[in-house]
Amino acid sequence: MQDEVFSYASPLGELSYVWDGKVCSGIQLLEAPAGGSVGNDPVRAWLDAYFSGAPLPLPPIAIPRSSFQASMREALLAIPFGETRTYGEIAASLCTAPRAMGQALGANPLPLLIPCHRVVAVTGIGGFSCGLDWKRRLLGFESGGTDF
DNA sequence: GCATTTGTGGCTT
DNA sequence: AAGCCACAAATGC
Numbered sequence: 001m002q003d004e005v006f007s008y009a010s011p012l013g014e015l016s017y018v019w020d021g022k023v024c025s026g027i028q029l030l031e032a033p034a035g036g037s038v039g040n041d042p043v044r045a046w047l048d049a050y051f052s053g054a055p056l057p058l059p060p061i062a063i064p065r066s067s068f069q070a071s072m073r074e075a076l077l078a079i080p081f082g083e084t085r086t087y088g089e090i091a092a093s094l095c096t097a098p099r100a101m102g103q104a105l106g107a108n109p110l111p112l113l114i115p116c117h118r119v120v121a122v123t124g125i126g127g128f129s130c131g132l133d134w135k136r137r138l139l140g141f142e143s144g145g146t147d148f
Numbered sequence: 149g150c151a152t153t154t155g156t157g158g159c160t161t
Numbered sequence: 162a163a164g165c166c167a168c169a170a171a172t173g174c
Contacts, residue, residue, distance in 0.1 A: 068158070087168050091157090098168035100157035106167050107159055119167085127167025135167095 006039035010051050012137040015112070017043050025062040027110050029130035046113070051141075055081050061110055068094075072104050072114075079118045082142045086122045102127070118142070 007016040018026035042059030091098040128135035
């Protein structure tokens with residue numbers, strides 16, 4: 001299984017992801033174009049759909065290290081496109097503490113695919129592991145409309 | 149209203 | 162096992 005890193009130029013910015021032939025095992029949101037090769041795989045298809053405003057079910061992604069992250073993933077995926085939840089909401093839904101959510105989300109190896117950007121703090125936008133700038137753009141994109 | 153403190157639980161090393 | 166953290170509610174000012 002060879003890991004391959006693909007890049008994808010979204011309307012919101014440059015990103016790259018790791019496709020190992022079967023599942024997506026990593027993704028990162030970049031600041032500048034990476035200029036790598038563009039893959040032809042479910043992840044790319046998903047990104048295509050997502051950035052045209054019609055999100056698809058998630059492509060196969062690597063199983064998180066802990067089962068907790070799996071539950072977290074479910075909770076996050078339950079957030080509809082264009083909606084947001086607070087860390088507290090998710091925490092309550094998982095019967096855990098909000099602070100744990102912050103840590104768990106920050107440790108999320110698959111931002112964007114798992115919509116951690118739709119989770120905001122009750123006091124503001126919260127944080128984002130791959131740059132707050134991305135999070136703002138994503139939220140603006142999802143809530144503001146698909147005409148980019 | 150803003151700054152600090154504290155309860156809290158899973159994550160990383 | 163210890164420290165870290167992308168929160169939130171409760172105080173203190």
